[in-house]
Amino acid sequence: MDVRRVGVVGAGTMGQGIAEMLAACGLDVHLAEHSAERLTHAVAMIGLSLDKQIEKWALTEAEKRLILNRIHPENELEQLAGCELVIETVTEDLDVKRAVFAELDRICGPDVILASNTSTLSLTEIASAASRPERVIGMHFVYPVIKTDLVELVRGLKTSDETFERAKQFTEETIHKKGIMVFESPGFVTTRLICLFINEALHVLEEGVASAEDIDSAMRTGYSFQHGPLELADRFGLDFVLASLERMFREYGELKYRPSIVLKKMVRAGSLGVKSGTGFFKYDKDGDRL
Numbered sequence: 001m002d003v004r005r006v007g008v009v010g011a012g013t014m015g016q017g018i019a020e021m022l023a024a025c026g027l028d029v030h031l032a033e034h035s036a037e038r039l040t041h042a043v044a045m046i047g048l049s050l051d052k053q054i055e056k057w058a059l060t061e062a063e064k065r066l067i068l069n070r071i072h073p074e075n076e077l078e079q080l081a082g083c084e085l086v087i088e089t090v091t092e093d094l095d096v097k098r099a100v101f102a103e104l105d106r107i108c109g110p111d112v113i114l115a116s117n118t119s120t121l122s123l124t125e126i127a128s129a130a131s132r133p134e135r136v137i138g139m140h141f142v143y144p145v146i147k148t149d150l151v152e153l154v155r156g157l158k159t160s161d162e163t164f165e166r167a168k169q170f171t172e173e174t175i176h177k178k179g180i181m182v183f184e185s186p187g188f189v190t191t192r193l194i195c196l197f198i199n200e201a202l203h204v205l206e207e208g209v210a211s212a213e214d215i216d217s218a219m220r221t222g223y224s225f226q227h228g229p230l231e232l233a234d235r236f237g238l239d240f241v242l243a244s245l246e247r248m249f250r251e252y253g254e255l256k257y258r259p260s261i262v263l264k265k266m267v268r269a270g271s272l273g274v275k276s277g278t279g280f281f282k283y284d285k286d287g288d289r290l
Contacts, residue, residue, distance in 0.1 A: 007080035010089035011042035017145030020046045023070040025175045032074040039073045081107050089117040098129035105130040115139040119191040120247045123156030123184050134160040137167050142190050152182045186251040195244050201229035202260035212280045230280040234273030242267050
């Protein structure tokens with residue numbers, strides 16, 4: 001699968017990470033977002049991420065310029081017409097995603113793979129908005145995209161073998177990540193397991209067994225986690241974790257997916273984690289722990 005131009009729809013946290021990773025792999029990336037303000041912010045955040053890598057001697061200034069030059073901000077989906085692959089990363093709302101796929105189906109050629117980064121929604125329902133659902137697949141990247149070498153390749157009911165093989169080839173040969181085949185199920189593998197992990201940590205906090213700092217310290221030190229479960233929830237966004245748990249609770253009907261009360265209270269209070277500057281911990285404007 002000779003892909004040189006990739007479209008990314010949505011300039012949120014995941015869209016930024018995917019665009020940066022693709023550009024670092026030498027691909028031309030067309031990052032589409034209807035809000036000019038969000039698009040400008042996204043490019044600035046990608047630049048900040050690259051600066052942090054420079055500080056750690058993982059990147060040079062020249063490499064940073066090359067990566068940024070490969071990222072083309074777009075305000076219209078029509079600008080993605082020449083892409084060989086398009087990855088959607090908009091909000092986890094089925095109607096919004098279906099509208100995006102219906103538009104991409106109209107704009108893109110018949111051989112273009114349309115991928116969704118959804119973590120909990122039905123690929124079959126998303127793909128039904130396209131006239132060729134067989135070319136729609138899930139490509140669920142795991143946060144942080146740059147550092148995590150895994151992509152869940154999710155097959156909807158009508159995803160063709162050819163689409164899956166092309167997506168797997170792109171994942172493993174072009175962007176050098178491990179692609180695993182997942183059949184449609186709420187939460188797939190990674191979201192289903194990590195949200196349960198976070199939810200259990202919230203129950204431990206709620207019961208007063210240990211403080212948020214000590215819960216995270218225990219998992220970082222005892223099991224070599226990069227982030228503890230509560231900081232991980234902050235970085236995902238507490239609203240995302242809550243929505244994921246609620247969706248899996250509805251789909252599976254099992255009590256283990258019922259969200260912790262403390263998580264609901266945090267979201268109601270607007271303490272969403274890194275995006276709001278405060279969650280279980282406090283963060284500066286660059287997303288670093290205070």
